[in-house]
Amino acid sequence: QQQVKQSPQSLIVQKGGISIINCAYENTAFDYFPWYQQFPGKGPALLIAIRPDVSEKKEGRFTISFNKSAKQFSLHIMDSQPGDSATYFCAASLILTGGGNKLTFGTGTQLKVEL
Amino acid sequence: ETGVTQTPRHLVMGMTNKKSLKCEQHLGHNAMYWYKQSAKKPLELMFVYNFKEQTENNSVPSRFSPECPNSSHLFLHLHTLQPEDSALYLCASSHSGTGNEQYFGPGTRLTVT
Numbered sequence: 001q002q003q004v005k006q007s008p009q010s011l012i013v014q015k016g017g018i019s020i021i022n023c024a025y026e027n028t029a030f031d032y033f034p035w036y037q038q039f040p041g042k043g044p045a046l047l048i049a050i051r052p053d054v055s056e057k058k059e060g061r062f063t064i065s066f067n068k069s070a071k072q073f074s075l076h077i078m079d080s081q082p083g084d085s086a087t088y089f090c091a092a093s094l095i096l097t098g099g100g101n102k103l104t105f106g107t108g109t110q111l112k113v114e115l
Numbered sequence: 116e117t118g119v120t121q122t123p124r125h126l127v128m129g130m131t132n133k134k135s136l137k138c139e140q141h142l143g144h145n146a147m148y149w150y151k152q153s154a155k156k157p158l159e160l161m162f163v164y165n166f167k168e169q170t171e172n173n174s175v176p177s178r179f180s181p182e183c184p185n186s187s188h189l190f191l192h193l194h195t196l197q198p199e200d201s202a203l204y205l206c207a208s209s210h211s212g213t214g215n216e217q218y219f220g221p222g223t224r225l226t227v228t
Contacts (some may be wrong), residue, residue, distance in 0.1 A: 004157075009207025034216065043205050044158070045217030069196070099211045100146035105158040109182065 006106025019077040025092035030092035119220035138189040138206030147189040152203040196227045
């Protein structure tokens with residue numbers, strides 16, 4: 001019940017196109033859904049995040065769409081650029097009783113944006 | 116130094132060695148985390164500390180021993196590791212509470228021979 005399923009595993013998009021990555025979760029206790037971007041040799045960096053009481057959040061070219069009833073959320077990258085080529089992870093968060101929060105990650109999507 | 120730093124960046128150790136990974140956060144956070152990132156697998160949470168107290172141990176084998184002397188420093192002591200423990204070990208920190216972003220360090224690439 002802690003699993004977060006992410007698709008596709010890899011994605012190739014033309015420059016200027018829209019990249020779409022999808023995630024699904026089971027545990028309705030998750031209360032925060034971040035997306036992370038990771039470049040080779042670097043740690044994951046927070047890209048954008050949403051709470052389950054919001055259906056959409058947009059920051060620049062990045063938008064999260066959230067469907068609470070379907071237990072699904074997705075990342076849309078508009079006007080994709082070669083610099084967006086990276087691995088993207090969705091995650092779902094649970095607060096821990098003693099403090100801190102527990103992130104459960106998807107398996108990642110390797111995005112390549114071609115010229 | 117800013118953000119979350121980790122040392123060493125690369126480590127090769129034999130199965131009988133003992134080594135330690137170090138993490139330091141310069142963000143004023145209260146919670147610190149260890150994650151394991153293996154190829155083709157999701158990032159796996161290993162341990163969580165909040166105000167120096169361990170709040171989560173995700174069924175991690177005892178050959179991994181964490182230590183959190185204060186809210187800014189986190190160690191992972193390694194002993195008698197197996198080749199399958201080779202992975203990228205990531206440290207993260209956050210403020211306590213829900214919805215607080217976790218900031219990751221660059222990781223330590225560990226190879227067990």
